Amino acid sequence: MASVTVRGWALCTVSLLNFAFVFVSGVDFIRFISFRAIYHNITGETTLCQDSILWSVALQDSSVLRSLVVDLGLLALFTTQHSLLAWSPVKQALQSVLGVLNRTVYCFTTALALQILMRYWQPVTGAPCLWSVRHVPWSIWFPLLCFSLHFLCWAIICSILMIFDYPELLGIKQVYYECLGLGDPLSQNSPRAQRLLSHLRHPVCLELGVVLWLLPAMSLDRLLLAGTLSTYLALAHSLDKEDLAYLCVQFDSKMQLFAEPPQGSINTTEGDDGNRKEK
Numbered sequence: 363m364a365s366v367t368v369r370g371w372a373l374c375t376v377s378l379l380n381f382a383f384v385f386v387s388g389v390d391f392i393r394f395i396s397f398r399a400i401y402h403n404i405t406g407e408t409t410l411c412q413d414s415i416l417w418s419v420a421l422q423d424s425s426v427l428r429s430l431v432v433d434l435g436l437l438a439l440f441t442t443q444h445s446l447l448a449w450s451p452v453k454q455a456l457q458s459v460l461g462v463l464n465r466t467v468y469c470f471t472t473a474l475a476l477q478i479l480m481r482y483w484q485p486v487t488g489a490p491c492l493w494s495v496r497h498v499p500w501s502i503w504f505p506l507l508c509f510s511l512h513f514l515c516w517a518i519i520c521s522i523l524m525i526f527d528y529p530e531l532l533g534i535k536q537v538y539y540e541c542l543g544l545g546d547p548l549s550q551n552s553p554r555a556q557r558l559l560s561h562l563r564h565p566v567c568l569e570l571g572v573v574l575w576l577l578p579a580m581s582l583d584r585l586l587l588a589g590t591l592s593t594y595l596a597l598a599h600s601l602d603k604e605d606l607a608y609l610c611v612q613f614d615s616k617m618q619l620f621a622e623p624p625q626g627s628i629n630t631t632e633g634d635d636g637n638r639k640e641k
Contacts, residue, residue, distance in 0.1 A: 465533030
């Protein structure tokens, strides 16, 4: 019994440490992909690009090409990790070795790949921007508009992750169920829910697309980042009309749950109405 208890505590500790690392990586990713890019343009001035340099000259610059090669390698590292560990043969092999920690290790390696990408990303400062908002008053208002829309998109993304069972997404629920002897939490979902999760675990394509592309200035390295991640999102998911219908039903049920007043307030109101009628 003691060995089971020690094993359970060890699994919970690993899962919680992974949650902390994933959370920190998520915050860093928001700063890297969204707010840092807007901050450089908040006054309408940017040092990310050199508009005086011709494209023909910039694309022959060794420093520009070197930065693009490094960035492309970092993106290849992330997409390879994210796809290889989700491939069925590899996933089953890891499941047999890691057991209940399979999802935890997947999330940890994803966060680690993101940290490597953000740490070693090379901005391309020796090429012109594809676009740059510099003229008053848009040089002030457009970055603020981008900031507001980015904030809204990240709020929606966080809300969707909460609706999609965030503890299960990070592998925490799997460890909890294992310690209680409840089995795999995914097996207790409805067939439609399992079908949806098999097609896409985090359906945030539209919001992430807005965050990737809506910027006051689009540099060459940001174009590479936005184009690669957008293409990867478009090719990775296989959602269909049945999944969309299921999502709409789940969304409506959640909204109805939040819109319903507490049961106590309903009873109180009905009691007050009854007292008024008696009087």
